Each structure stands twice: as C-alpha cells, then as structure tokens.
Amino acid sequence: MTLWTAAEIAAATGGTATADFSVDGVAFDSREVGERDLFVALTGEHTDGHRFLDQAFAQGAGGAIVSQPCAQPAVQVRDTFAALEDLARAARARVSGKVIGVTGSVGKTSTKEALFAALDRAPGTRAHRSVKSYNNHTGVPLSLARMPADSDYAVLEMGMNHPGELAHLTTLVRPHVALVTAIAPAHTEFFPDEAAIADAKGEIFRGLEPGGTAIIPYESPHRDRLIEAAKPYAGRIVTFGLDRMADVGAGEAMVLRGGASFVNAQVGGRELNFTIAQPGRHWVSNALAVLAVADAVGADLALVGLALGELGGLPGRGARLDVAAGDGAAVVIDESYNANPASMRATLAVLAREPGRHVAVLGEMRELGDGSADFHAGLADDVVAARVETAVLVGQAMAPLAEALEGRIEFVHVPDAGQALDRLRALIRPGDAVLVKGSNGVGLSRLVSGLANGMT
Known part of the structure; x- marks a missing residue:
C-alpha cells in the first residue's frame, strides 16, 4: 500500500513537487534507503543529505524531499527538517487508531517492542512502532512519517537529554496513552537532580489527547510528582508496579527455571496469569506497564499475555548468543546498546541467576556529570553480588569501579572495545555466562559482533 504520493507530500509540507511519484517508506540516512523509499535530505553542521541523493536513488529511492534543485523526482521545500516535522504531523492527523507514547530513563525500547508484539498479535490488527531506538528530534518525526494511514495502533518511543525536548516531541505524537x-x-x-529528570519525563503528558490516559510507575519515588504533572492533561491516571496497591500490580511473581517469570497480575479488578520469557525483575515491571497500556486501549489481555511469553531478546537489549569458547560454547547476554546505574544493576541481577562461571564486560556509563565517579564505584557491590569471577572494565570512567573492586574479584581495565575483545577472547571458557553492557558510544556492540563471528 502506498505510504505517500508526491501530491500528499507537497500538501503536507507546503513544497513543490517536481515530478509525480509515490513511496512506501521514509528515510533520512542514505545508507538505510530501500526500494521506493522517500529520502529526506537533511542538512546539519557536519553533513548535507543533498550530497547523497545519487546514492539514495541508486538504492531504489522513489522520491526525495530537498531544499535545493535536483535532477531526481522530489518535493522542494524551504527547510527539509521542518518538512519532515510537517510530514509527521500530517501522518498523525490522518490516523484514527490509538497512539501510544513511551518514555522513561530505562526500559523505553524494550517496553515499546513488547507493546508492539502484544498489539500486533490480534488477527486483522495493524500496529506500527518506532524504528530501532529512533526517539529524538529526528527519530520521532521519522517514525511518525513512516506510519501507515490505516494503523490500528502506533507505539512511539520518545527520549530526551535536556529539559523541554519531550514537550515538543509529544505535540507531534499526540498520544492517547502516555507511559513513563x-x-x-x-x-x-x-x-x-533526579527530580528534574522526572519533571522532564513528565512533559510527555502535555501532548495527551483530550481524555487520554497517563501511566505511571507506582514504586517510583517520583510517582506523586509525575501524577501532578499528568493531572492537567490526563482524563485518567493509572499506576503500575510490583506492589499490590498499584492499579496494575503483581499479586505474585515467581522466577522459573531458565530465568523466565510467572506473574499473577491484577488489572482493574481482573486477574491474569502469564509467563514472561525475558529474565529479570525489571521485565516484570515492563510487562505490567504493557498490560496497563493494553487495558487502556482496549486490547485483548489474553493475547498480550501470550505475546509476553514468546517475546525474544533484542540485539543490544537482552539478546542471547551462543559463541565459540575453547572447545565448547559460552552464552553472551547482549546489553551493549546503553547503560545507566539502574539498568546496570538490573542486568547484573539477571547475570546472577545464570549457571556457569560469570564474566562481565562493563563499559563506562556516559552523561552522568559530576556524579559519574560515585555512580561507577557504586556498582561494585552489584558486581560482587552477581558472582562475577572476572570483569573486563572498558573506558576511562570505569577507573572508580576498578578501584572499588580491587581485592574483591579479578578484573582488567582497558581503554576501548577492541582491547576488551582481545582480553575476553583470551579468558572466555566453555559454559561461561558473559554479560556485555555499556553506553552505546563505548562500542561494545562491535565486541558482540566479533564474538558472534565465531558462533557455534
């Protein structure tokens, strides 16, 4: 089904079509352009998408949005970034299905993917979601622009690292349900401080559609702050969490053999029993958030439970790989996409339940400001509690953790992912459980790829 025609793009952006064309997708990275995609030639401080028009069309682009004349079929506009936002607004305006906005300090992408799997499961239902972790000022409008007009559900992830960013993004998404x-x-x-982070996350509620639902973590110390942020905009406020007092809570949660969890959940006076395939207490919380959203949009909760039981790990966010180790194999838990103190602790707790010898490759956590040293050193007890026998610490900011672990476990401290891979290959043994986690900029995904090249 055609996503956009040249005439529709021109009408949405106020631009001028130089040719008649239609497209099935949208991209602003020329490396990701596929057959019949619309290429948006964004300009920035370090690059200009117009330089890659030939490459985009060689890869099959059906048309482009440009701000200067070109030989290819295009819609010419004054500002290509503004045009992308205009296209996003037009996409949102033509969708009559339920739109869900997701934000938070941890768990955004995993919960977004779980929601998509749950909502897309119903026969005849069409769900849409953000691509990868495209959740910033360019990723959100791109994800909206890619949204088919006949979507029954759309799950849009929104991130921020400065105050005011979500306040703008949520006006583009205009969610019926907003989840923190x-x-x-x-x-x-x-x-x-952390309260200021809560205030910035609470900006998501400002874009709620009239009568919309705000969904808030019950156990958060900032719960009441988030509730106050939601009150002026939400028709309904729902809490979720492991506490029975939450509107969507866990009556019981048990860890099963292999790391999965069995959960007895209470949802608006109803009871639902289901299994979560992904290991870890944090996944129980994610699942309860999914149930809260699904209930708010009227989805079939039984199908949601089935989807959670079948959900696999995402690359960089919990995927598990069997990799060559000596004359056998080891399991790698790939959490290489991102890290902060909370997610580090959660995944170390997952490692603690794994059989075999425990190895942890931990990359530095970035953007922690003046508290960085304390946040890194503060992981020492969690590393020890996870029964880590050997740790590979990556990056300069890991020095405080190295100091805190001195004399407690074996570890090496290296400057980059390349050296970490060399050290890991030398020490990994058959039967090991290896956790790989760090901020995305550390590049530990390359380490995981390097290990996977010898996959058994």
Whole structure:
C-alpha cells in the first residue's frame, strides 16, 4: 500500500513537487534507503543529505524531499527538517487508531517492542512502532512519517537529554496513552537532580489527547510528582508496579527455571496469569506497564499475555548468543546498546541467576556529570553480588569501579572495545555466562559482533 504520493507530500509540507511519484517508506540516512523509499535530505553542521541523493536513488529511492534543485523526482521545500516535522504531523492527523507514547530513563525500547508484539498479535490488527531506538528530534518525526494511514495502533518511543525536548516531541505524537516506564539517573550531566529528570519525563503528558490516559510507575519515588504533572492533561491516571496497591500490580511473581517469570497480575479488578520469557525483575515491571497500556486501549489481555511469553531478546537489549569458547560454547547476554546505574544493576541481577562461571564486560556509563565517579564505584557491590569471577572494565570512567573492586574479584581495565575483545577472547571458557553492557558510544556492540563471528 502506498505510504505517500508526491501530491500528499507537497500538501503536507507546503513544497513543490517536481515530478509525480509515490513511496512506501521514509528515510533520512542514505545508507538505510530501500526500494521506493522517500529520502529526506537533511542538512546539519557536519553533513548535507543533498550530497547523497545519487546514492539514495541508486538504492531504489522513489522520491526525495530537498531544499535545493535536483535532477531526481522530489518535493522542494524551504527547510527539509521542518518538512519532515510537517510530514509527521500530517501522518498523525490522518490516523484514527490509538497512539501510544513511551518514555522513561530505562526500559523505553524494550517496553515499546513488547507493546508492539502484544498489539500486533490480534488477527486483522495493524500496529506500527518506532524504528530501532529512533526517539529524538529526528527519530520521532521519522517514525511518525513512516506510519501507515490505516494503523490500528502506533507505539512511539520518545527520549530526551535536556529539559523541554519531550514537550515538543509529544505535540507531534499526540498520544492517547502516555507511559513513563521508570525514573533513574541518566543524562544527569544535564540535570541538577533526579527530580528534574522526572519533571522532564513528565512533559510527555502535555501532548495527551483530550481524555487520554497517563501511566505511571507506582514504586517510583517520583510517582506523586509525575501524577501532578499528568493531572492537567490526563482524563485518567493509572499506576503500575510490583506492589499490590498499584492499579496494575503483581499479586505474585515467581522466577522459573531458565530465568523466565510467572506473574499473577491484577488489572482493574481482573486477574491474569502469564509467563514472561525475558529474565529479570525489571521485565516484570515492563510487562505490567504493557498490560496497563493494553487495558487502556482496549486490547485483548489474553493475547498480550501470550505475546509476553514468546517475546525474544533484542540485539543490544537482552539478546542471547551462543559463541565459540575453547572447545565448547559460552552464552553472551547482549546489553551493549546503553547503560545507566539502574539498568546496570538490573542486568547484573539477571547475570546472577545464570549457571556457569560469570564474566562481565562493563563499559563506562556516559552523561552522568559530576556524579559519574560515585555512580561507577557504586556498582561494585552489584558486581560482587552477581558472582562475577572476572570483569573486563572498558573506558576511562570505569577507573572508580576498578578501584572499588580491587581485592574483591579479578578484573582488567582497558581503554576501548577492541582491547576488551582481545582480553575476553583470551579468558572466555566453555559454559561461561558473559554479560556485555555499556553506553552505546563505548562500542561494545562491535565486541558482540566479533564474538558472534565465531558462533557455534
């Protein structure tokens, strides 16, 4: 089904079509352009998308949005970024289905993917979601612009690292349901304290559609702050969490063999029993958030439970790989996409339940500001509690953790992912459980890829 025609793009953006064309997708990275995609030639401080028009059309682009004349079929506008936002607004305006906005310090992408799997499961239902972790000032409008007009549900992830960013993004998304997964130290370099982070996350409620639902973590110390932020905009406020007092709570949660969890959940006076395939207490919280959203949009909760039981790990966010180790294999838990103190602790707790010898490759956590040293050193007890026998610490900011672990476990401290991979290959053994986690900029995904090249 055609996503956009040249005439529709021109009408949405106020631009001029130089040719008649239609497209099935949208991209602003020329490397990701596929057959019949619309290429948006964004301009920035370091690059200009117009330089890659030939490449985009060689890869099959059906048309482009440009701000200067070109030989290819295009809609010419004054400002290509403004045009992308205009296209996003037009996409949102033509969708009559339920739109869900997701933010939080941790768990955004995992919960977004779980929601998509749950909502897309119903026969005849069409769900849409943000691509990858495209949740910033360009990723959100791109995800909206890619949204088919006949979507029954859309799950849009929204991130921020400065105050005011979500206030703008939520006006583009205009969610019927706005979810905050959790508040934790992340991007603290840009905020005076955690309460300020909660205030910035609470901006998501400002874009709620009239009568919309705000969903808030019950156990968060900032719960009441978030509730106050939601009150002027939400028709209904719902809490979720492991506490029975939450509107969507866990009556019981048990860890099963293999790390999965069995959950007895209470949802608006109803009881639902289901299994979560993904290991970890944080996934129980994610699942309860999914149930709260699904209930708010009227989805089939039984199908949601089935989806959670079948959900696999995402690359960089919990995927598990069997990799070559000596004359056998080891399991790698790939959490390489991102890290902050809360998510580090959660995944170390997952490692603690794994059989075999425990190895942890931990990359530095970035954007933590003046508290960085204390946040890193503060992980020492969690590393020991996870029964880590050997740790590979990556990056200069890991020095305080190295100091805190001195004499407690074996570890090496290296400057980059390349050296970490060399050290890991030398020490990994058959039967090991290896956790790989760090901020995305550390590049530990390359380490995981390097290990996977010898996958058994």
